Amino acid sequence: MERNTAAQLKKINWFDELPDDMLAELAQKVRKRILSEDEILFNKGDVGDSLFVIISGRVKVVTQDSQGSEVVLNKVGAGEIIGEMALLDHEPRSAGIVALEKTSILELKREDFMGILKEKPDMALSVIRNLSSRLRHNTGYIEQITEMSRRVARGDYSFIGETQPVQKRRKKVRDQDKIGQLMAEFFTMVQGVREREEELKMQVQKLTPQIDEAKRKQVFEEITSTDFYAGLKKQAQKLRAQRRDNK
Amino acid sequence: MGKIVSIHSFRGGTGKSNVTANLAAQVAMAGKRVGVVDTDIQSPGIHVLFGLDETNMGNTLNDFLHGKCTIREVAFSVGEDAGQRTQLAGKYLWLFPSSIRGHEISQILRDGFDINLLNAGLQTLMSEFDLDCLFIDTHPGLNEETLLSIAISDLLIVILRPDIQDFQGTAVTVDIARSLDVPNLMLMVNKAVPGYDYDDLKGQIEGAYKAPLTGILPLDFELAGNASKDLFSLSNPLHPWSMELRKVTEAILVVP
Numbered sequence: 192m193e194r195n196t197a198a199q200l201k202k203i204n205w206f207d208e209l210p211d212d213m214l215a216e217l218a219q220k221v222r223k224r225i226l227s228e229d230e231i232l233f234n235k236g237d238v239g240d241s242l243f244v245i246i247s248g249r250v251k252v253v254t255q256d257s258q259g260s261e262v263v264l265n266k267v268g269a270g271e272i273i274g275e276m277a278l279l280d281h282e283p284r285s286a287g288i289v290a291l292e293k294t295s296i297l298e299l300k301r302e303d304f305m306g307i308l309k310e311k312p313d314m315a316l317s318v319i320r321n322l323s324s325r326l327r328h329n330t331g332y333i334e335q336i337t338e339m340s341r342r343v344a345r346g347d348y349s350f351i352g353e354t355q356p357v358q359k360r361r362k363k364v365r366d367q368d369k370i371g372q373l374m375a376e377f378f379t380m381v382q383g384v385r386e387r388e389e390e391l392k393m394q395v396q397k398l399t400p401q402i403d404e405a406k407r408k409q410v411f412e413e414i415t416s417t418d419f420y421a422g423l424k425k426q427a428q429k430l431r432a433q434r435r436d437n438k
Numbered sequence: 439m440g441k442i443v444s445i446h447s448f449r450g451g452t453g454k455s456n457v458t459a460n461l462a463a464q465v466a467m468a469g470k471r472v473g474v475v476d477t478d479i480q481s482p483g484i485h486v487l488f489g490l491d492e493t494n495m496g497n498t499l500n501d502f503l504h505g506k507c508t509i510r511e512v513a514f515s516v517g518e519d520a521g522q523r524t525q526l527a528g529k530y531l532w533l534f535p536s537s538i539r540g541h542e543i544s545q546i547l548r549d550g551f552d553i554n555l556l557n558a559g560l561q562t563l564m565s566e567f568d569l570d571c572l573f574i575d576t577h578p579g580l581n582e583e584t585l586l587s588i589a590i591s592d593l594l595i596v597i598l599r600p601d602i603q604d605f606q607g608t609a610v611t612v613d614i615a616r617s618l619d620v621p622n623l624m625l626m627v628n629k630a631v632p633g634y635d636y637d638d639l640k641g642q643i644e645g646a647y648k649a650p651l652t653g654i655l656p657l658d659f660e661l662a663g664n665a666s667k668d669l670f671s672l673s674n675p676l677h678p679w680s681m682e683l684r685k686v687t688e689a690i691l692v693v694p
Binding site: 397398402410411414423424430 | 439553557561580582585586589590600602605606609610613614617618619621633634635638639642643646
């Protein structure tokens with residue numbers, strides 16, 4: 192059972208570089224819980240003092256809109272982690288979690304986690320190293336998005352296709368990586384912007400003056416075949432000659 | 439002697455009267471002596487742009503054509519009665535309006551008039567007012583008074599919108615102008631809606647009609663809102679519509 196739990200913990204990027212003995216120690220501290228359908232794990236605004244790992248089942252991440260109605264931000268399933276930052280900072284929960292079905296989770300309390308860290312300074316170093324690596328990785332994303340934003344502002348979309356988001360180069364990144372999601376959304380947005388721009392360009396159409404020559408000739412002849420027109424033409428010639436002489 | 443400039447469009451709704459009034463105002467602003475005759479006796483409209491209505495309109499072209507007054511007595515001096523068009527105060531600009539009274543319009547349409555008298559009147563006012571430029575706002579289509587206006591023109595400006603029917607009608611007008619030996623012919627596009635390649639269109643129009651396209655004036659809702667009561671190029675001189683109109687004005691000024 193504990194070996195199984197240790198394997199679950201190893202999948203979490205906070206702990207994925209921990210040696211097996213440390214993982215085994217952590218596994219002893221976690222508590223297994225079963226959520227029934229619609230059970231609330233915690234509410235938005237609650238004080239957060241635990242990390243949860245989903246072993247099976249699915250939960251939804253919810254918040255409220257300005258009218259107080261529930262808005263589902265995300266759905267999270269097996270192998271994913273919830274509320275890991277709460278182990279280190281003491282911020283209230285930014286969203287609530289509700290089970291969508293019967294869900295099995297592991298809970299690690301902050302005090303237990305801290306206890307291990309005090310006993311095993313190596314583990315603290317390992318967690319710090321991991322956090323530092325994530326920070327470096329995220330900084331890389333931010334720099335990349337900054338540069339691409341500048342290029343989009345100039346109307347340069349050439350990086351789409353030629354650049355792979357850094358996410359794809361890094362094997363360990365998981366779906367829950369939020370900045371990775373931002374990156375993916377950014378690419379989707381830029382592609383959308385480019386498509387709309389091209390559509391607008393297409394709308395600048397060419398207009399060709401098409402003239403029906405037979406109809407043109409017919410109308411011309413109808414007008415010019417009258418006696419009035421013949422007289423007018425003669426009179427106009429006379430007038431022009433007069434006015435030329437006057438100039 | 440000055441030049442006669444007829445402004446024509448094959449179909450109505452091109453903004454012809456509005457363009458004519460603004461061109462006349464701009465040429466007067468350049469210090470020229472300018473007359474504007476409304477020969478659109480079926481549907482007169484240009485008077486509004488110079489501040490005339492039922493209450494202050496004196497003699498009309500209809501009165502002259504019915505022998506009730508001289509052509510000189512039809513003249514409304516815009517320079518002396520500029521109203522809110524303060525830029526035109528003191529300029530040499532006269533309007534010769536058509537009647538806007540319903541029974542007078544139906545009378546002239548029913549009884550007709552002597553086209554030679556109209557011609558004589560136009561020639562007289564050219565010399566009596568010593569005009570540099572006489573603008574004739576014609577009725578759309580090619581009826582007799584419009585054909586006369588074209589026939590006596592030194593310059594014919596054909597206004598078209600960028601659409602199929604105007605392209606076709608303009609072709610006939612251009613043929614008629616050539617048949618009547620009009621020495622100068624220009625085209626201008628009004629109410630150009632966005633979304634088309636107008637540089638490309640200019641080349642195509644000039645190729646199709648073998649005449650210069652002197653201006654492409656944009657459709658503008660701000661302009662459409664007050665076009666009928668205001669001389670837009672005077673009140674909004676830096677608007678793209680006004681800037682494009684002044685290109686046409688410059689082209690008119692250099693015609694001999």
